[in-house]
Amino acid sequence: xxxxxxxxxxxxxxxxxxxxxxxxxxxxxxxxxxxxxxxxxxxxxxxxxxxxxxxxxxxxxxxxxxxxxxxx
Numbered sequence: 001x002x003x004x005x006x007x008x009x010x011x012x013x014x015x016x017x018x019x020x021x022x023x024x025x026x027x028x029x030x031x032x033x034x035x036x037x038x039x040x041x042x043x044x045x046x047x048x049x050x051x052x053x054x055x056x057x058x059x060x061x062x063x064x065x066x067x068x069x070x071x072x
Contacts, residue, residue, distance in 0.1 A: 003061040011054035012072035018048030020066050042068075 023041040026032045032040055045068065053059060053069075061067045 002063050003067075005057075005059040005061075007053055007055055007057045007059070009055055010072065011052060013050055013070045014053045014059060014067065015045045015048040015050050015070070016061065016065060016067045018045050018066060020044070021046055 020041065020043040023043040026040045026042055028034075028039075032042075045066065048066065
């Protein structure tokens with residue numbers, strides 16, 4: 001499913017594209033899954049593009065597009 005994010009406050013780094021090395025499913029009871037984003041995988045990105053995002057930014061992630069946020 002396509003994901004759309006509209007950032008109201010704060011900011012962070014968004015990585016998109018590339019591939020995730022050794023992706024691991026997040027635990028179904030983790031805060032990431034239950035509070036933030038739903039079922040997810042974690043791992044290190046290879047050949048992704050990093051960019052800073054902040055208030056007013058709109059991000060559209062195509063279905064099955066690898067992506068992740070850090071430094072939130």
